[in-house]
Amino acid sequence: MTDSIADGVSSRAPAWGADTPAGEAEARERLLDAAEACYAARGPRRTSMSNIASMAGVHRTTVYTYFPNKDAMLAACFVRATAGVLKAADPEFDSEGPFLEKLVRAWIAGMNAARSSSIIRLLVDDEEVAGTYRAAEASELWREAVTSQLEGRMVEAMRAGEVRDDLPVETLARWVIRCVFSFIAEPGHIDDGGDEGLMRAFVIPSLEPRRPPGR
Structure with a gap:
């Protein structure tokens, strides 16, 4: 991954269970969809990475695989x-x-x-x-x-x-x-x-x- 939003983040994605994304692009899109749903429900300031993980149905470490922090997720x-x-x-x-x-x-x-x-x-x-x-x-x-x-x-x-x-x-x-x-x-x-x-x-x-x- 080359963009700076994901700098320093491992390119290996943790397991997503039975519904594994086709690739990193799809995984990122799913997490962004989950983040936006959380922002709508809780507001950006009150949304945590754990909230986003729960909405996406993955472990919190999966979110950090693609987005190193909350600011990076907001920016994306x-x-x-x-x-x-x-x-x-x-x-x-x-x-x-x-x-x-x-x-x-x-x-x-x-x-x-x-x-x-x-x-x-x-x-x-x-x-x-x-x-x-x-x-x-x-x-x-x-x-x-x-x-x-x-x-x-x-x-x-x-x-x-x-x-x-x-x-x-x-x-x-x-x-x-x-x-x-x-x-x-x-x-x-x-x-x-x-x-x-x-x-x-x-x-x-x-x-x-x-x-x-x-x-």
Whole structure:
């Protein structure tokens, strides 16, 4: 296993009884499903690794085989849910129009998906969300499953001169995703034009190509 969420964890999975997963990917998905069920029932802060093991029907050591601690489990759930949000936004990037206009539409579609996601709402509304976000962002899984999806789109826009090129594309992608989650937690006020109004006023100008002074 290569992502940092699972660093230092044995790749040998303990027995699952008669219902053995087909592989590590399926095992991880089952544990994440169990974790999300526990978060919904108990809340992220009150959910222990033992609770997750019980929900999944395995020993606690099995959970630790795939996720070294509670933060890693939270981060993995967060990454999985975020990847789903980006998937919902993807069709907008394939539509017609300038990149930044497509980004606005994708942003709105993604936030609608996020606000309808029970796990995103739980983790964003919870007091531990800052720690969860940091743990997710520090993981290679976040880089591969989340940030890279947006980076690919932004590289093309940067080459076409539609996005500023004075900063690394990774920095721009992280900035956009951070903004998305700040808007999910605190929607734009109606007097400011709501989410779209604030995005057009502040986020989009921060991504526009830099122009030389006097031009």
